[in-house]
Amino acid sequence: MPREDNYRFEVPAHFPDPTYTFRNNEVTEDGFKLGRALFFDPSLSRDGSVSCSSCHVQTHAFADTWLHPFSFGVEDREGKRNAPPLFNLAFHREFFWDGGVTHLDFAPILAFESEVEMDLSFEEVVGRIRRNSEYPDRFKKAFGIEEVTGPFVLHALSQFMVMMVSADSKYDRYVKGDKQAMNSQELHGLTLFRRHCEGCHQEPLFTDLSYRNNGVQRVIIDLGRETVTEVPQDRARFKVPSLRNIEVTSPYMHNARFETLRQVLDHYTDGVSDQVNIDPSVFVDGKPVISLAADEKEAIIAFLKTLTDHGFISNPLFFNSND
Structure with a gap:
């Protein structure tokens, strides 16, 4: 109880x-x-x-x-x-x-x-x-x-x-002092994450709460933040989502474009193209900013899975109840 x-x-x-x-x-x-x-x-x-x-x-x-x-x-x-x-x-x-x-x-x-x-x-x-x-x-x-x-x-x-x-994932236990909570691949992924991803997905919420165009729309049909602000510079910008529990929240992006985390990382390394308001953290000077080898992508994915809070997604406090 x-x-x-x-x-x-x-x-x-x-x-x-x-x-x-x-x-x-x-x-x-x-x-x-x-x-x-x-x-x-x-x-x-x-x-x-x-x-x-x-x-x-x-x-x-x-x-x-x-x-x-x-x-x-x-x-x-x-x-x-x-x-x-x-x-x-x-x-x-x-x-x-x-x-x-x-x-x-x-x-x-x-x-x-x-x-x-x-x-x-x-x-x-x-x-x-x-x-x-x-x-x-x-x-x-x-x-x-x-x-x-x-x-x-x-x-x-x-x-x-x-x-x-x-707030009780393997990552949380690690940052609170349990240095055995994450293995070597996950720690390598954390290092890569902080190098390539934390500009938008800031710890500990794993979002900076900003709005950005990450190029996920091949053709812009959803105006995103511009619908609210009526400012053209906000066209196709969407709120940066938290990456906590990302392992269990597929599909990804506002338009549900990607089914797997590997597809998301492949987008950032190979799928982003220039368009209006494209965020400079993902595309600049005619090419994607992020470059990752296959093993680095796997390490980042391993780290992202440490953000799964199993206690939260199974907490009986949130179950449907008649009381």
Whole structure:
């Protein structure tokens, strides 16, 4: 059974300070469990067929699988981007591939109201929760409110999501002092990673939270960050994803272009070509910046697999539960 202190948010010692506004929404056991129930509830979609968990699967670090390379929703409708994993969200400033949401509390609204996902107005989401036989009492217990309102629905979901902290991989144990946690190939991969990859994928979150065009679109059909900012310099730029749990979050890139980590590395060494706003860290002076031999790619892949947090992807705290 989870202990009471399992429902308190704790910052890993080697992590930066969180950006989430806990002063407005401190995690409690009742709030967390309520958010978990909402996360797994398909009745909050128009036809009752999908929930948040439909596209965010715990065994895949709350990402989707190759069964659904793009986000999907009611009536088997399909989106245009890969559903990103969910973890360490308390440390992010912006959300989604294009950063279109600037606070975690508001992120679920886009999924609820997207016609290719849950296709239900947020007003009706709140209405269905109010009419549910169990939810009003649970909201009263969690937040002390007499009537369910939108902000508290979002607070409950955030309490569940901010607790998705992934910080106990082999890599984490190594940096915290267990020098036997990684073998020689993995350590060689770490050295190569820091030389070639850390400019964008900075430790310990393994993202610098920036937006970049890494040339993954052969022809630019998704404007990415430009859709949000309306700045031409942001065309085809997407948020740099975290590489934590990358072993279990295939397919890769916003357009689900690659199935394997080897394909990703092959792209950076041989597949990038010049295009508008191409990031200089991957392509400059008419050629790719990164050069890796086959054995170096294997070493980097071995290191990337040390970022898998097996305790996180199997933690019963995040299982669908009726309590």
